[in-house]
Amino acid sequence: MxxxxxxxxxxxxxxxxxxxxxxxxxxxxxxxxxxxxxxxxxxxxxxxxxxxxxxxxxxxxxxxxxxxxxxxxxxxxxxxxxxxxxxxxxxxxxxxxxxxxxxxxxxxxxxxxxxxxxxxxxxxxxxxxxxxxxxxxxxxxxxxxxxxxxSQRAVGGSMVQFAAEHLKAKKIGYINHDDAYGGWNLEAAQFQAKKLGTDLQVQSINPNLTDVTAPMLKIRAANPDVLLITTYARPVGLLVKKAQELGWNKPIVIGVNGTADLKQLVENVGNKEAFKNVYIQEVLADVPxxxxxxxxxxxxxxxxxxxxxxxxxxxxxxxxxxxxxxxxxxxxxxxxxxxxxxxxxxxxxxxxxxxxxxxxxxxxxxxxxxxxKSAIYLKFDGENKTLVPGTYASQWTYQPPSDRRATPAARV
Known part of the structure; x- marks a missing residue:
């Protein structure tokens, strides 16, 4: 029983x-x-x-x-x-x-x-x-x-950290979209630049812009040590192509948002010479x-x-x-x-x-x-990708409006 x-x-x-x-x-x-x-x-x-x-x-x-x-x-x-x-x-x-x-x-x-x-x-x-x-x-x-x-906040914070630490940039050119998407990565990028004492020169562009001459001329006039691009793929191609046409030879770092098809990016730019000094952000643990x-x-x-x-x-x-x-x-x-x-x-x-x-x-x-919140970076010559040592993790954290405090991105 x-x-x-x-x-x-x-x-x-x-x-x-x-x-x-x-x-x-x-x-x-x-x-x-x-x-x-x-x-x-x-x-x-x-x-x-x-x-x-x-x-x-x-x-x-x-x-x-x-x-x-x-x-x-x-x-x-x-x-x-x-x-x-x-x-x-x-x-x-x-x-x-x-x-x-x-x-x-x-x-x-x-x-x-x-x-x-x-x-x-x-x-x-x-x-x-x-x-x-x-x-x-x-x-x-x-x-x-x-x-x-x-996250887009981590994209922006990590890229600024990489530019300042690995590329030793004191003045950073930054091109993003002029919408909420672009605002997210810019928020953390500006925060990180302030923490590192770097000067961030920003140009925000419409995602559908077909002529990027004006923003690139403004970036060149500001004479930054490096250019960070956090746009989608189509504007990236236009910007890299225009940079070469304007004689830009300093580092360009492309956010992960713009790297869906690197082969197509190279074809759109039309000249591998434009990739002599290009880095791409990657969020995987290794080279794909x-x-x-x-x-x-x-x-x-x-x-x-x-x-x-x-x-x-x-x-x-x-x-x-x-x-x-x-x-x-x-x-x-x-x-x-x-x-x-x-x-x-x-x-x-x-x-x-x-x-x-x-x-x-x-x-x-x-x-x-x-x-x-982490990213690695690859040197990209238009064909081959070489891993840059180190992982760059954004430590930007959300704070309620009444308590806007944050901590910087850090290399780990």
Whole structure:
């Protein structure tokens, strides 16, 4: 009788746990439904197509190894085209129609930011894919985590630190976009320049500008020791080309935002001589395809042999899809078998993992939902990339408006 009572009690606990789990959207006793989205088509496909492929192959690997606390991950995939309207439509479909447990997606910051209000209203956990997403991360939202590639604040702070420390620059030319995206990286860049005692000469340009002569002439007139470019790829090509035409021979450092397709960048510039003194920011742990990342590229070849055989594949940002998937899995495991969104969100806020993919660890807290703040730098001659020793990590932190204090970026 004692055995029967114990067995009955255990069965009751399991039944209640299963019933509770099934009460959560997207959770059954055997599966966890995750909404995965990014640009699978359109002009910005390079920012997300292979990033999503990487996330998918990592989730599949986890499933083959037994899943998470006895459950397999089931993906529902949507195309957001890096467009705010399409992304919001995808998020609504995944939340309301597909009833996913959590969202994992977004490769373009502006599109991601536009979904913040809906995500908070629906109280659905949202783990970004590879978008910087500063506008959705600051001030912190209980439901949103991201910047697993790098935040835009970290982009700006890290680049200024690199220019001052490695390139010994006292005066720095800085070209960014004249929108919120550009404002995010400029905020940390200005903060870091002030801390280091360097002079920052800024030119903010429209993302659609077709003639960059005026801003480049102003930069040249200011006579900085180095030029930092934090724009998207198309303006980068125009700026590097114009710099060479104007006889610029000082270092140029290109932010990670503008390096989606370096081969195309060189073709757009039209002259390898323009890359004699160029550095590129990279947020991976190694040169793409280097020894530290070999396992990622080997996995890609196994999962997508036909794609891997095509020129241009895997795409530059492919490895970026693994860390956010790792974070999702890590938090699901930490949340335990009796899975709820609240437990998942709590686990996310206590995340600290070394992915082996990014330049620095992923660390999330209740006060900071931006995961990765480190960058490495590569010397790029138009064809070959050479690793510069050192990792440059931004230590800029968000402070409420009444308490604007911050700490500088540092080399680690």
């Amino acid at each position: 004692k055995f029967l009572r114990t067995f009955a009690a255990a069965a009751c606990v399991l039944a209640l746990g299963a019933a509770h789990a099934q009460g959560e959207p997207g959770v059954t006793d055997k599966t966890i439904k995750i909404g995965l989205f990014g640009p699978l088509s359109g002009n910005s496909m390079a920012y997300g197509f292979d990033v999503m492929n990487a996330a998918k192959m990592y989730y599949d690997k986890v499933n083959k190894e037994g899943g998470v606390n006895g459950r397999k991950i089931e993906l529902v995939v949507e195309d957001d085209r890096c467009n705010a309207n399409d992304l919001l439509a995808a998020v609504k479909k995944l939340t309301e129609q597909d009833k996913v447990f959590a969202l994992n997606g977004g490769s373009c910051s502006a599109a991601v930011v536009g979904a913040r209000e809906y995500v908070e209203r629906e109280q659905i956990p949202f783990v970004m894919l590879n978008a910087s997403g500063d506008g959705a991360l600051y001030p912190p939202s209980k439901y949103i985590y991201g910047a697993f590639s790098i 395809g280097g020894p530290k990342l070999k396992w990622v590229y080997d996995m890609y070849k196994t999962y997508y042999p036909e794609l891997a055989a095509k020129p241009g594949y895997p795409q530059t940002y492919m490895p970026y899809g693994i860390p956010p998937a790792m974070v999702v899995v890590n938090a699901l495991k930490a949340a335990g078998p009796q899975l709820t969104r609240e437990k998942f969100l709590d686990a996310l806020s206590k995340t600290k993992i070394d992915t082996g993919v990014m330049a620095g660890p992923i660390e999330l807290t209740a006060a900071d939902h931006a995961g990765q």
